[in-house]
Amino acid sequence: MTEYSDPDKNSPLQLAIELIKRESVTPEDAGCMESIVQHLQPSGFKPTWLDFDDTRNLWLKYGDQKPVFAFLGHTDVVPTGPLDDWRFAPFEPTIHDGYLYGRGAADMKSSIAAFQWAAQQFVASCPEPKGSIALFLTSDEEGIATNGIVKAVEALTQQGEIMQWCLVGEPSSTSELGDVIKVGRRGSLCASMTVKGIQGHVAYPHLAQNPIHLLAPALADLAAEQWDNGNEYFPPTSLQVSNINSGTGAENVIPGQVDVLFNLRFSTELTPDDIKQRVHANFDRHQLDYTIHWRLSGNPFLTNGGELVGATQSALQAVAARSPKLSTAGGTSDGRFIAPLGVQVIELGPLNETIHKVNECVRVDDIELLAKVYLRILQELLG
Numbered sequence: 001m002t003e004y005s006d007p008d009k010n011s012p013l014q015l016a017i018e019l020i021k022r023e024s025v026t027p028e029d030a031g032c033m034e035s036i037v038q039h040l041q042p043s044g045f046k047p048t049w050l051d052f053d054d055t056r057n058l059w060l061k062y063g064d065q066k067p068v069f070a071f072l073g074h075t076d077v078v079p080t081g082p083l084d085d086w087r088f089a090p091f092e093p094t095i096h097d098g099y100l101y102g103r104g105a106a107d108m109k110s111s112i113a114a115f116q117w118a119a120q121q122f123v124a125s126c127p128e129p130k131g132s133i134a135l136f137l138t139s140d141e142e143g144i145a146t147n148g149i150v151k152a153v154e155a156l157t158q159q160g161e162i163m164q165w166c167l168v169g170e171p172s173s174t175s176e177l178g179d180v181i182k183v184g185r186r187g188s189l190c191a192s193m194t195v196k197g198i199q200g201h202v203a204y205p206h207l208a209q210n211p212i213h214l215l216a217p218a219l220a221d222l223a224a225e226q227w228d229n230g231n232e233y234f235p236p237t238s239l240q241v242s243n244i245n246s247g248t249g250a251e252n253v254i255p256g257q258v259d260v261l262f263n264l265r266f267s268t269e270l271t272p273d274d275i276k277q278r279v280h281a282n283f284d285r286h287q288l289d290y291t292i293h294w295r296l297s298g299n300p301f302l303t304n305g306g307e308l309v310g311a312t313q314s315a316l317q318a319v320a321a322r323s324p325k326l327s328t329a330g331g332t333s334d335g336r337f338i339a340p341l342g343v344q345v346i347e348l349g350p351l352n353e354t355i356h357k358v359n360e361c362v363r364v365d366d367i368e369l370l371a372k373v374y375l376r377i378l379q380e381l382l383g
Helices: 012-020 032-043 105-125 149-158 211-224 272-285 307-320 335-341 364-382
Strands: 046-049 057-062 068-074 094-096 099-101 132-138 165-168 180-182 187-196 238-246 257-266 290-298 325-327 344-347 361-363
Touching: 012 032, 012 099, 012 105, 012 364, 032 046, 032 057, 032 105, 032 132, 057 149, 068 105, 068 335, 068 364, 099 105, 099 364, 105 132, 105 361, 105 364, 132 149, 149 335, 165 307, 165 335, 165 364, 180 307, 180 344, 187 211, 187 272, 211 238, 211 257, 211 272, 257 272, 272 290, 290 335, 307 344, 307 364, 335 344, 361 364
Parallel strands: 068 132, 068 165, 165 344, 180 325
Antiparallel strands: 046 057, 057 132, 094 099, 099 361, 187 257, 187 290, 238 257
């Protein structure tokens, strides 16, 4: 590490550095959660482990009173990509020109460090809060997310744990810390499709049936579809084709099938069934011989007002002099598994400019500022 030395091992920055050192490429946790438990257990936080297969899930709670405020986050990170492209080694956190570099710095280990610091500071100053505080963590968010929060929250519900407020530490900010609060997310519906044709020689097309040619006009119609107009909270639903694969590798063979992956990010104006019906109607109209497998990654959700949004707006104004924009833009988050329980869910974290990129980084000053905002939110709701 360069240009910085902080003797306070419990500062938000040092806590972030400790987490970034750990090579927790999804679904690995690499000891991150154990480190967090060791830090907060002496303050009275009690761990409940909710592991499934290769995924670690942790519910780390202080208190037994309602309402329950939960910080929601993930310790796993995406792969680094080519190491030679990194300015600094991705798991050797380095400070340079006021930025902390490392895989997970922005997404989302700095947020988790800020969770830890804020939670510890709050219970030290308010040992009998007007409710309970929890850190809800998983190591399966950046992957396929089948053994993470989706299963852990079900287990918690069976144990009678009920949250009222949930703050997700995803990197929500755009130009400066706290300029955006995510108050919802679009739904995500994925499709894996195969269109059959008849393989043959390119010189004898009358003896074959090219599935790429059959699919092309149907796919063009689908891409041009006006799904809805969105609403005051969500942009219009959009479809994107992400993969098309076909052919034998030979230039003189008409392929026998084409495989397609596409995704729809949809608003509250549509249901998954609405979308499926319209997609199938299009392909049936073009008389395709096809099979399609659907996977619902998550329905749209919205926290329209409420105490959590109000407390977050107030905290950002008081601590950082920010007047944040409320937004539902971007991809999905684990908040989609919490919101259906009737929980108020928002997302607030550092800048998202470098997430998943080579040379991922976060402003050093933003880590402490974010921690202070989180602390102020706890004070507003539970103090």
